[in-house]
Amino acid sequence: MDEGKLATMKFPKSQHALTELKSDPAVLSIIKYFTEKVDQEEAFYICNLNDIIERHDMWKYYLPNVAPYYAVKCHDDKHVLEVMTSKGINFDCASKAEISKVLSTGCSTDRIIFANPAKPIGHIKFAAEVGVNTMTFDNESELVKIQKLYPSASLVIRIKCEAIDAVRPLGKKFGCDPVKEVPRLLRLAESLNLNVIGVSFHVGSGCREPEVFWRAISEARNIFNYASTFGYKFTLLDIGGGYPGGHGTSIKKIAGIVNSALDTYFHDLPDVKYIAEPGRYFVTSAYTLTCNIYSIRNIYDENNNEITHKMYYINEGVYGSFNRILRAHRTLDPITLSKKPDLDKSKHMSSSIWGPSCDGLDQLVEDMELPDLEVGDWMVFEDMGAYTLSAGCAFNGFPLPKVHYCITQNEWLNVKDTLSLPKAKLIIVNEKEPKLETFESAYDKCRI
Ligand SMILES: Cc1ncc(COP(=O)(O)O)c(C=O)c1O
CATH class of the missing domain: 3.20.20.10 (Alanine racemase)
Incomplete structure (x- = not known):
């Protein structure tokens, strides 16, 4: 089995794919669905269970004689x-x-x-x-x-x-x-x-x-x-x-x-x-986090005329999923989703990103160029599976994000006897064509 074959995406291409993201097109479709069609403001995760299964296939291919014992602490x-x-x-x-x-x-x-x-x-x-x-x-x-x-x-x-x-x-x-x-x-x-x-x-x-x-x-x-x-x-x-x-x-x-x-x-x-x-090998790429911008503070120049910097407050921070920033000084690479259809992505400005707690330490990005975003826009963070939810807490009363799980019909059939999550609460992805209606019915049943 060659690596190219293993890496073949099992999910269909979505017409709604957010092309900047590396995640599977099905994950992107679901994010798009939640952020555009559903009255949603909490941060949420999509966990792609197929990703974990593919990682296991890859492990068996490269290290056939070494049995993996997943490090549960990781997630x-x-x-x-x-x-x-x-x-x-x-x-x-x-x-x-x-x-x-x-x-x-x-x-x-x-x-x-x-x-x-x-x-x-x-x-x-x-x-x-x-x-x-x-x-x-x-x-x-x-x-x-x-x-x-x-x-x-x-x-x-x-x-x-x-x-x-x-x-x-x-x-x-x-x-x-x-x-x-x-x-x-x-x-x-x-x-x-x-x-x-x-x-x-x-x-x-x-x-x-x-x-x-x-x-x-x-x-x-x-x-x-x-x-x-x-x-x-x-x-x-x-x-x-x-x-x-x-x-x-x-x-x-x-x-x-x-x-x-x-x-x-x-x-x-x-x-x-x-x-x-x-640990991180198995779960990092399976989790994609989407956070909402709920407040923005503009910083003006000395003459108080022009905005020189924007501070974006999002609903997940260093006490929650981004705790690794405090521990390992990691940098983040958010993808922004704006409601403005005419958002000019070439016009970026100096911006910082902050978590929701009242602690001044709760800063996610000190200074990066971002497009001009609004309250209600979203930021997507990929590769969020390792040492995130397992090491975070709900400091200041801001809850950890809910996880939505997706899996293809085929893989669901393989694991359904062990999975305690009922089919109705899973987002089953049709392998042949993306059907947003299935997300809709799944979402109705697991509303945050
Ligand atoms: C004993 C032990 N095993 C496995 C792991 C997992 O390490 P990694 O996530 O780097 O694979 C850890 C991580 O701290 C560990 O302490």
């Missing part, structure tokens, strides 16, 4: 988890609540790794109760706790191996040093009679140095060898997260490096199972 949307369960994707959970949520989708416990190296006692007890057996560790206190609470657990030692460049490095908080700490920890595990079964690492979320996977896999092999001197026969290699998500990204390069590193360092260990914990 714990129940319906997305249900689709993943149905498609055979496994899960990386960091807490009791994440484990419960995944189990509620009908997923079995053997498809979950409890991949939080530092776990509260109650969460370990819960894992023991429900039988989530595989868990990571990187310090002595975890071994002591696990020995008391869940001595039959299968343990994975998390080592540190960081990319030179990543959006969110994790090495300061997690992962033990392969040379200085691993020997001490394995000695303790052995003395406590614990079952260590493998090695994990996370090179950093939003990794921008694919070559780090080579170093990490080679380091992991050293630890497999070292552990065998204690009598441990490791059977699991967990290559963590860090894979890019979003439109226009690909795991091709990382996959090439991972596959050759596995060939080079692990070809003589055929019983080893390879897993990964992709």
Whole structure:
């Protein structure tokens, strides 16, 4: 299967497509429908469930020997988890609540790794109760706790191996040093009679140095060898997260490096199972957020004659879906939808974009050129699936946006037994031709 074929859009071309957007034409049609035809003012998401399924196909194509365990922290949307369960994707959970949520989708416990190296006692007890057996560790206190609470657990030692460049490095908080700490920890595990079964690492979320996977896999092999001197026969290699998500990204390069590193360092260990914990890879491009401009403040020149800058207030901010701006200083790239038919897009002016809370920190864009927009116009933000809703809150009483889900009829048939969302609340996209009426009936039933 070639990449071009996989990337073929399953949705029909819409005559209403907002050509500037990279999202699927069906998503664009739905946005157009909600913003033009429906009396709508709240911000809203469209989640394209097909996008997640296509990402999974792509994963299987590039990394056929590495089983994906989706990192639930990235976005714990129940319906997305249900689709993943149905498609055979496994899960990386960091807490009791994440484990419960995944189990509620009908997923079995053997498809979950409890991949939080530092776990509260109650969460370990819960894992023991429900039988989530595989868990990571990187310090002595975890071994002591696990020995008391869940001595039959299968343990994975998390080592540190960081990319030179990543959006969110994790090495300061997690992962033990392969040379200085691993020997001490394995000695303790052995003395406590614990079952260590493998090695994990996370090179950093939003990794921008694919070559780090080579170093990490080679380091992991050293630890497999070292552990065998204690009598441990490791059977699991967990290559963590860090894979890019979003439109226009690909795991091709990382996959090439991972596959050759596995060939080079692990070809003589055929019983080893390879897993990964992709988060943003799976969900980033599936979510498109549309926000309403509800207030505008004009800033005038010193003579008070001409507008020199416009401040746009929109109904989602840094305490909600845009929390990554505070954490990772991300820049945004909104697409504007104006009601003015004659809007001259060449006439841009200096503008800033602000979220709805009363906090001065709640600024989304400091200064960018935008067309002259009005109250009631919209801004669309793509690639909004990762670490957005899962990490946001309704500060100041501004609720997180509602999500509308769309899926093609074919895929709906495949996942309907696991999906708790009734068909009436889904936007079923006709694969042959776009039918806005189906959006209308779906919308009537799930009105905000
Ligand atoms: C243990 C673990 N696994 C997986 C992930 C997912 O990482 P990403 O979204 O970069 O794939 C994270 C992110 O913080 C993590 O902490």
